[in-house]
Amino acid sequence: MSLVTQRNSIIPGFGLTLGYTLVYLGAIVLLPLAALVLKASDLGLSGLWSIAAEPRIFAALRTSFTLALAAAAVNVVFGGIVAWVLTRYEFPGRRLLDAAVDLPFALPTAVAGISLAAIYAPNGWIGALIAPLGWQVAYTPLGIVVALVFIGLPFIVRTVQPVIVELQQDVEEASASLGATRLQTLYRVVLPALTPALLTGFALAFARGVGEYGSVIFIAGNLPFVSEIAPLLIVVKLEEFNYAGATAIAVWMLAISFFILLAINLIQAWSRRRFGNV
Amino acid sequence: MSDAAAGLTTPIEEPWLATKAANVRRARSPVTGEGPILAGVLIGVTILFLALFLILPLAVVFYEAFRNGASAYWAALTEPDARAAIGLTLLVAAIAVPANIVFGLAAAWAIAKFRFPGKSFLITLIDLPFSVSPVVAGLMYVLLFGAQGMFGPWLKAHHFSIIFATPGIVLATIFVTFPFVARELIALMEDQGTTDEEVALSLGAGGITTFLRVTLPNIKWALLYGVLLCNARAMGEFGAVSVVSGHIRGLTNTMPLQVEILYNEYNISAAFAVASLLALLALVTLVVKSVLESRFNDALPGKARGH
Secondary structure, eight states: OOOHHHHHOOOHHHHHHHHHHHHIIIIIIIIIHHHHHHHHHHHHHHHHHHTTTHHHHHHHHHHHHHHHHHHOOOOHHHHHHHHHHHHOOTTTTTHHHHTTTTHHHHSSSHHHHHHHHHHHHHTSSSSSHGGGGGGTTTTTTHHHHHHHHHHHHHHHHHHHHHHHHOOOOOHHHHHHTTTHHHHHHHHIIIIHHHHHHHHHHHHHHHHHHOOOHHHHHHHOOOOTTOOOHHHHHHHHHHTTTTTHHHHHHHHHHHHHHHHHHHOOOOOOOHHHHEEEOO | OOOHHHHHSSSSOHHHHOOOOOOOOOOOOGGOOHHHHHHHHHHHHHHHHIIIIHHHHHHHHHHHHHHTTHHHHHHHHHSSHHHHHHHHHHHHHHHHHHHHHHHHHHHHHHHHHOOOTHHHHHHHHHGGGGGGGGHHHHHHHHHHSTTSSSTTTHHHTTTOOOOHHHHHHHHHHHTTTTTHHHHHHHHHEEEESHHHHHHHHHTTTTTTEEEEIIIIIHHHHHHHHHHHHHHHHHHHOOOOHHHHHHHOOOTTTHHEEEEEHHHHOOOHHHHHHHHHHHHHHHHHHHHHHHHHHHHHHHGSOOOGOOO
């Protein structure tokens, strides 16, 4: 194939650059991936199954997936509002807030983790405010949701913003001129147009949330069966040199993520057909 | 298997790569705006939510760092283990970032300047590290090079350690920052096409000269953008590095790991002092990123890569 390509182009360096790309990709990404697949195939399906059925591992997987879904759902609502306001409104500080949306990506996760834990700890800025009400966020599953909302926010906002920019405002004008109230227009015209992007953002935030580690472990409390996430359990298994257990949890995380993302993709394809391609 | 397939269906993009500053049409006709009450509620919710989830966590880092005064802050940063952690973080970034720059340039040249079968599959594979949990990334390297890993016995026989040593930290960091530079350059160079290079070559320039005098000036801002994001992640990576590092004080602790250790020892203000350096790095990254987006938006890849 390279010979054909070389003949068509006077640009040099195809063999060298593609060769280097493939070797580097193979060494850094594919070789480690192969090690994981090989280790998992050693265990076999029955081995993978019996490890996932261990109560503590099952509980950790359930915690990770349900809380990542919950946090992504919170982000769809608030991230959607944030994207709408930052795109459609002008107010003092808007540009600053818009730039700050990327903070969860620029801020190292460990830093986010300890600062969220400090804020929501019973003696923290917010923790002390809500403690008299009998509420506790840090060291409970709710704390994990807070951390995952922080981590997932830019996924929703940055996915939805360009779609809002591209919205044809004449459609909204048409809706209004046909007698719809503004709320009806938002709900029946704008929201359907944003649905595919919101779903994409949801999927990205969810996938990131399932694998998130650094920002979660400080605020989670890490109580087995209650607030222990699957990535933490991988670390625990590795510290016990239980490579098989760690591999099985990783494989289950990847497999369940894959099926949930597949389901979201199907819903998305349906919503694109239903509401038109945006 | 499943993870590769997951990469195929939904490549996990870093959203800050997905959106460049866009020219927004805010001028609206009266009927396409919300009424004053609804508008006020929406703006209020936005400001409150972002203040709560973005501004407050950032503020608390600096507040806690300086809580015991500037001298305690300075002492925490100049303490030997902290200095070693800062040195290791700089060293790791100094290896991982250039490695990914060379790779990004090579991959973008091969993918953007030539046609060959399997190109989109190759791009999917390059994006793959974004869809793997950092902890799983670390685990994969342990399975390869750990004591009971595939190459473990061989490494032990040759008195060379990768896991619980600097090489493993560098490898894990390269893995998690793998796609940053390549993605930026592939997107931009595919938009730019091959005409400029063909003109230079037909006028008699050599391959190296063409790259240095024609291609590089065309892509320099996008390259800087990719390097900026790559570096921020390289210095801040926690999960993957935590798995392969072994947390040996003064030896294999990077700055984020040092933050963790200090925090777990209830040495809170020292933990936040080290964390404040990382937060400062994040702020500088965001500012430079905003400047690049507003001043050189034309020289960065557009929204071509959208979902």
